[in-house]
Amino acid sequence: MDTRxxxxxxxxxxxxxxxxxxxxxxxxxxxxxxxKAAVYYHFKTKDDIxxxxxxxxxxxxxxxxxxxxxxxxTAETRQEVARRYAARIREGAKxxxxxxxxxxxxxxxxxxxRFRERMGRLHDLFVGPDPDLAERLRGLAAIMxxxxxxxxxxxxxxxxxxxADTILEVALELVNGKP
Amino acid sequence: MDTRxxxxxxxxxxxxxxxxxxxxxxxxxxxxxxxKAAVYYHFKTKDDIxxxxxxxxxxxxxxxxxxxxxxxxTAETRQEVARRYAARIREGAKxxxxxxxxxxxxxxxxxxxRFRERMGRLHDLFVGPDPDLAERLRGLAAIMxxxxxxxxxxxxxxxxxxxADTILEVALELVNGKP
DNA sequence: GTCTATATAAAGATAGAC
DNA sequence: GTCTATCTTTATATAGAC
Numbered sequence: 001m002d003t004r005x006x007x008x009x010x011x012x013x014x015x016x017x018x019x020x021x022x023x024x025x026x027x028x029x030x031x032x033x034x035x036k037a038a039v040y041y042h043f044k045t046k047d048d049i050x051x052x053x054x055x056x057x058x059x060x061x062x063x064x065x066x067x068x069x070x071x072x073x074t075a076e077t078r079q080e081v082a083r084r085y086a087a088r089i090r091e092g093a094k095x096x097x098x099x100x101x102x103x104x105x106x107x108x109x110x111x112x113x114r115f116r117e118r119m120g121r122l123h124d125l126f127v128g129p130d131p132d133l134a135e136r137l138r139g140l141a142a143i144m145x146x147x148x149x150x151x152x153x154x155x156x157x158x159x160x161x162x163x164a165d166t167i168l169e170v171a172l173e174l175v176n177g178k179p
Numbered sequence: 180m181d182t183r184x185x186x187x188x189x190x191x192x193x194x195x196x197x198x199x200x201x202x203x204x205x206x207x208x209x210x211x212x213x214x215k216a217a218v219y220y221h222f223k224t225k226d227d228i229x230x231x232x233x234x235x236x237x238x239x240x241x242x243x244x245x246x247x248x249x250x251x252x253t254a255e256t257r258q259e260v261a262r263r264y265a266a267r268i269r270e271g272a273k274x275x276x277x278x279x280x281x282x283x284x285x286x287x288x289x290x291x292x293r294f295r296e297r298m299g300r301l302h303d304l305f306v307g308p309d310p311d312l313a314e315r316l317r318g319l320a321a322i323m324x325x326x327x328x329x330x331x332x333x334x335x336x337x338x339x340x341x342x343a344d345t346i347l348e349v350a351l352e353l354v355n356g357k358p
Numbered sequence: 359g360t361c362t363a364t365a366t367a368a369a370g371a372t373a374g375a376c
Numbered sequence: 377g378t379c380t381a382t383c384t385t386t387a388t389a390t391a392g393a394c
Contacts, residue, residue: 220378
């Protein structure tokens with residue numbers, strides 16, 4: 001793993017653990033055993049680290065959204081989007097939880113703002129055409145469940161597969177609308 | 180409104196808008212038209228402002244939880260806890276959304292940690308005895324819906340009453356368990 | 359590619375005048 | 377109760393040596 005990558009890994013760890021604004025470049029550098037100046041060689045600014053962090057995940061989510069937008073707005077499409085999104089998130093659970101739990105701090109940052117837009121488009125895919133308020137709320141609940149559901153992992157003794165399945169199960173109930 | 184109160188109001192505004200770590204005492208003071216030193220007369224530290232902010236809401240939530248814990252663990256109790264919690268939250272929507280969207284930043288702070296515990300106990304009230312994972316996830320989704328649901332307020336043209344009713348409706352569906 | 363050294367700005371916090 | 381003034385620490389960021 002090269003230095004650039006190590007910076008991103010440790011940065012995500014610290015951002016997720018203590019918050020974006022609460023984490024300094026000095027701390028990131030210290031964890032890796034390099035100096036602040038070395039960090040600045042790899043990233044132009046602190047925000048730039050965040051950009052790098054969200055880039056890959058953002059592109060993958062965009063692909064899912066783009067696919068969903070070409071499909072008919074049926075329950076089957078919503079379910080398939082949810083399945084794809086849940087699978088994508090699982091690989092980047094730490095990033096998503098960080099995003100979910102740091103929304104305010106990221107609001108003023110480019111990468112954060114772009115993510116908010118993404119979530120808006122994803123939300124649209126999770127409701128039918130001309131949705132009422134309850135339907136929108138269920139779509140929002142589905143997204144939040146997929147983002148934050150993994151935080152129950154610690155207190156519930158089960159396998160990661162079981163965890164992923166159940167999160168998807170609950171999310172699907174929600175995108176399927178009122179019972 | 181006395182100065183102490185004005186500090187709390189503006190602080191909450193800034194914390195909710197830009198994040199806790201991203202907001203400085205200087206900014207808070209400037210908004211009110213006093214100096215940083217004046218803020219320190221009213222609050223011992225920055226964390227102390229947050230404590231003051233969460234105190235009232237925290238006590239009210241504790242009362243709801245305490246009541247819920249004396250009741251039998253039935254669906255009716257869960258529903259009544261949800262109703263009381265939703266009503267309480269509505270008055271302090273800004274605080275709750277701030278808490279929801281700044282979890283990471285607040286993790287390292289006393290008042291934040293206490294709130295996490297509170298949410299844990301509330302979560303327990305939102306599931307039946309011996310809940311499976313799906314039930315726990317629905318309970319979590321119910322809490323998140325009540326906390327973050329109001330963020331759809333801007334994009335959905337309706338009354339606050341309608342908003343509150345629908346949020347509660349979706350939350351109740353979730354605490355009522357599998358259809 | 360990483361370092362030392364430094365610039366510059368801002369943070370949280372305190373002492374003491376008014 | 378609010379101020380000026382100041383301390384101390386830390387922050388982001390850059391210049392230039394190795």
